[in-house]
Amino acid sequence: MSDAIGSFADELRLAIDRRGLGLERIRDHLDQRGVSVSVATLSYWQSGRSLPGRKASIAAISQLEDVLALERGHLRRTLPLTRERPRRCVVRDLDDLWPDPGHAEVLHRLDTRWDAELDRVTLHDVLRLGADRRQHSLTVRQVMRARSDGPDRRVVMHCQDDTSVGLPEFRAIQGCELGRVERSVEHGVAGAELLFHRPLARGETVVVEYEFVAHDVGPLESEYTRRLRMPMREYLLQVEFHPDALPATTIAFTDDHESVIDLDPSHRGHLAHTDATPGTTGIRWTWDDVNNG
Known part of the structure; x- marks a missing residue:
């Protein structure tokens, strides 16, 4: 520090x-x-x-x-x-990043002591929607570097506006194990501790991959937002739509800019940021009709 x-x-x-x-x-x-x-x-x-x-x-x-x-x-x-x-010391307060009471309720029950000691290097999100236009899964792959000796976990959050369906299941894929999970069904918020296989030494990197998977029915949302707490070398978001449920428009956005994006032949829209700064970014979409499911 x-x-x-x-x-x-x-x-x-x-x-x-x-x-x-x-x-x-x-x-x-x-x-x-x-x-x-x-x-x-x-x-x-x-x-x-x-x-x-x-x-x-x-x-x-x-x-x-x-x-x-x-x-x-x-x-x-x-x-x-x-x-x-120093650029790497720019850190948004967690309460600033997750200001709603439901978010704070979940976040404060998790061990976030090491969060600011993990520099974000790269982050790749892949969100998949089904033929019912609902979110079925989100796969996340992240590379982080320890700023000091000791970090042994990463806290991740999920939030959804659609509280009529259950919260997704957290699954650890590589580089970590699932620790404590906290939920607020009323607010559509869930958080989890991803435990590294061992504490990191200063300067050491770790690659973790995890996913959120909907149970029987996923949430019906109109956007995916990623909240970036710290600067990051590269952020990539891909949203994959089902071929039987393609959106009318897809729009990439940041805190102060938005632009229309096209889908590729695999029905994916994406945005990519290099040298990303703290803030929010994501992709939103609209449908041709008002009946979203």
């Missing part, structure tokens, strides 16, 4: 110890000041797993300094300027 992250984390941790407040109490004090920062985010900040980076997070620092009885600017000055931060 960089000295800048350690400096901010060390100062925050010392201030919390001196003040004698738990993270939940600090969160409550911030709430009273109209600032929303989760316990998980505070934990990431004090452990050095992430830095405040969003405008809202930076704005919250002055209120955090007041809560901790610090001189105004004490914590703020330990944060490096954006242009000074």
Whole structure:
């Protein structure tokens, strides 16, 4: 990790110890000041797993300094300027990436301590839809590199808008075993810990492959979105449609751009990003008629 992250984390941790407040109490004090920062985010900040980076997070620092009885600017000055931060240290807070209560409910029951210690190298998603226009499976292959000694798992999430059907089954294919699985059927969210075969050493890479498979009936969705927490060398998404159920349009999108894409002879549409930055991206589709199943 960089000295800048350690400096901010060390100062925050010392201030919390001196003040004698738990993270939940600090969160409550911030709430009273109209600032929303989760316990998980505070934990990431004090452990050095992430830095405040969003405008809202930076704005919250002055209120955090007041809560901790610090001189105004004490914590703020330990944060490096954006242009000074190494590219690989740009990490979105998990609560920023998964802001809905249902997502947080599942995520906070899983062990995410190593997530920011795994650099994303490449990621390949293949989503398959059936003749019923429903999502049948998603296969994911990812290459990651350890930023420190010790990472032994990766937490993955699934969410669907269609809560009228059950959540899919997680399956580990290679490079990992399935650990704890948490679900919120009401919110259409599931998460799982993928356990590596052994802890990684700093600089070591790991290849994991896993899939989500629908039970009897898959969810009826109109898009697939991938949330990228960290920079990544390459991201590839392929959406495969059944030949008896081809969409009227397919559109690739990011946070600030979208474009129409064509299907190939195998009825697949794809998008590819190199040097991908944190944010959301994906493919959405429409049908010729209003009856989606």
